[in-house]
Amino acid sequence: MSTEEVLSIQDLRMKYDGRYVLNGIDLHVRRGEMIGYIGPNGAGKSTTVKIMLGLVEGYTGTVRIFGQDIADGSVEYKRRIGYVPEVAELYDQLTPAEYLTFTGELYGLSYEEAYEKAERLMECFDLGKVYHSRIATFSKGMRQKVLLISSLLHDPDLLFLDEPLSGLDANSVMVVKEILAKLSAAGTTIFYSSHIMDVVEKISSRIVLLADSRVVADGTFKELQQQSQEGSLEEVFNQLTGFHNHGAIADRFVSIIREGS
Numbered sequence: 001m002s003t004e005e006v007l008s009i010q011d012l013r014m015k016y017d018g019r020y021v022l023n024g025i026d027l028h029v030r031r032g033e034m035i036g037y038i039g040p041n042g043a044g045k046s047t048t049v050k051i052m053l054g055l056v057e058g059y060t061g062t063v064r065i066f067g068q069d070i071a072d073g074s075v076e077y078k079r080r081i082g083y084v085p086e087v088a089e090l091y092d093q094l095t096p097a098e099y100l101t102f103t104g105e106l107y108g109l110s111y112e113e114a115y116e117k118a119e120r121l122m123e124c125f126d127l128g129k130v131y132h133s134r135i136a137t138f139s140k141g142m143r144q145k146v147l148l149i150s151s152l153l154h155d156p157d158l159l160f161l162d163e164p165l166s167g168l169d170a171n172s173v174m175v176v177k178e179i180l181a182k183l184s185a186a187g188t189t190i191f192y193s194s195h196i197m198d199v200v201e202k203i204s205s206r207i208v209l210l211a212d213s214r215v216v217a218d219g220t221f222k223e224l225q226q227q228s229q230e231g232s233l234e235e236v237f238n239q240l241t242g243f244h245n246h247g248a249i250a251d252r253f254v255s256i257i258r259e260g261s
């Protein structure tokens with residue numbers, strides 16, 4: 001793996017409504033790393049990613065991407081980034097051909113190049129026949145595949161994925177996991193945010209766990225296991241986030257549902 005630093009975050013803090021949602025994040029990521037970025041709901045994962053994408057302002061600290069401070073006003077670094085958001089904002093009235101040539105051109109590809117490349121990528125996902133159908137008619141998994149293609153069309157150096165396997169069937173999951181492994185091996189740096197612990201455990205070269213607005217663990221899966229003396233990543237996650245009462249919460253939930261019945 002290269003020692004080239006693709007991403008560097010120093011003392012990143014962000015407040016919403018007077019409350020710190022990120023409180024001193026430090027993170028240094030090298031080229032080709034596959035970072036599993038995990039944490040409880042509301043821990044600040046999306047906020048960190050949105051800051052890195054330049055979508056959220058008002059933070060303090062320094063964020064450098066490809067060596068460039070993203071606060072310096074230049075947006076050139078964005079051309080080398082791909083992003084699959086948690087909530088898809090696909091344009092329903094467009095076809096994949098229209099949508100993907102639009103995003104491809106935004107990333108600097110020519111129309112012809114984007115059109116032809118997107119069509120071949122759609123075919124890889126068995127979606128060649130619907131290249132000219134409206135996205136409004138697509139299933140969740142089909143939409144997710146279009147989003148994945150859109151994030152990868154320009155062969156980004158840094159890829160941010162938020163629940164990228166959402167809605168995909170088991171066969172497609174296998175294909176996408178393999179694609180990510182190959183991209184990472186070829187030098188693409190991947191920031192993989194998900195709640196599906198067994199996938200994160202298997203595909204990440206390094207896992208960063210965010211809790212209470214801070215990084216509470218950062219290392220390989222083996223290192224995290226040693227830190228918490230637990231087995232699976234799910235158990236490591238429970239332990240490092242101090243969560244032990246799933247049974248009691250479930251009991252309470254069910255008893256409320258059953259009240260009066």
Ligand SMILES: Nc1ncnc2c1ncn2[C@@H]1O[C@H](COP(=O)(O)OP(=O)(O)OP(=O)(O)O)[C@@H](O)[C@H]1O
Pocket residue numbers: 016017021039040041042043044045046047048
């Ligand atoms: N625009 C906003 N205005 C006010 N508070 C916000 C805003 N965006 C996020 N927050 C708050 O910041 C905290 C972190 O949210 P964030 O979406 O980053 O969490 P997350 O780790 O991605 O969670 P999840 O796993 O549920 O997706 C939450 O408490 C959330 O309510």
